[in-house]
Amino acid sequence: MLTVWGRENSSNVKKVLWLLDELNLSYQQINAGGVYGKNHEPLYLSLNPNGLVPCLQDDDFVLWESNAILRYLAERSAQQAFWPASLQQRAAADKWMDWCSNSLTVPFRQVFLSLIRTPEAERxxxxxxxxxxxxxxxxxxxxxxxxKQAWFSGDHFGIGDIPVACYADTWYRLDIERQRHPNLERWYQQLTQRPAFQKRVMLPLS
Structure with missing residues (x-):
């Protein structure tokens, strides 16, 4: 049985729950982190000593770091759409996961944490x-x-789109002035038609 530890409104947890739903896999979720606590208790720290979410349990196997979890679930499922047979196709999609972590995480915190989780007077x-x-x-x-291509993963939606999409969803729903990026907007609008994206990512900003 797959178990995901983490709260629904965490961007990194959203990634994992979204992919699980896309793969149509059965799992249980245990809310942890934020208002739910648990992530600094001895039980959770025995699973993930960093005290961060998400954390995945697959029977006796434990894995943390959200992008590592995405790769594991994609390969575990062996579904062509998320784990293509071609090494180059996998790598081309995979690079966007690292690009997202290395490029978007800091500005996301600067914008999102300031505008959503910080009182106006303290921003x-x-x-x-x-x-x-x-x-x-x-x-x-x-x-x-x-x-030049329909998706970050190539010609079809895939694992490379998921991390970027979780940040893009917040970006497009914040009450801010944005520059026009028509191809990015087209890509985002396609995502909003996916039921799993609607369920797991398009939550109230909090």
């Missing part, structure tokens, strides 16, 4: 502006790629 708008500028730079890169 540092210089930090928000820096995050916005970084996002626009990286979205321009993404938009140029999506002018």
């Amino acid at each position: 540092d708008m210089a930090v928000v502006s820096a995050g916005m500028a970084a996002f626009e730079k990286y979205w321009a890169i993404a938009d140029a790629v999506l002018a």
Whole structure:
């Protein structure tokens, strides 16, 4: 039995729950982190000593780090759409997962944590502006790629789209002024038609 530890409104947990639903896999979820606590208790720390979510249990096997979990689930399922037979196709999609972590995580925190989780009187708008500028730079890169291919994973939706999409969803639902990135917007609108995306990612911002 697959078990996912983590709260629904965590971007990294969203990734995992979304893929599980896309793969049509059975699992149980245990809310942990944030208001739910548990992630600094001895039981959880015995699974993930970092005290972060998500954490996956597959019977006796334990795995943490959200992108590692995505790769594991995709290969475990052996579904062609998420784990193609071609090494190059897998690598081409996989690079976007690392790109997302290395490029978008810091500006996401600067913008999202400031505008959603920080009281207005305590916000540092210089930090928000820096995050916005970084996002626009990286979205321009993404938009140029999506002018040449339908998805980050290639011709079809796949594992490479999932991490980027969790940040993009927040970006497009924040009450902010944005530059136009038509190819990115087209890609995002396609995502909003996916039932698993609607269920697991398009949650109230909190």
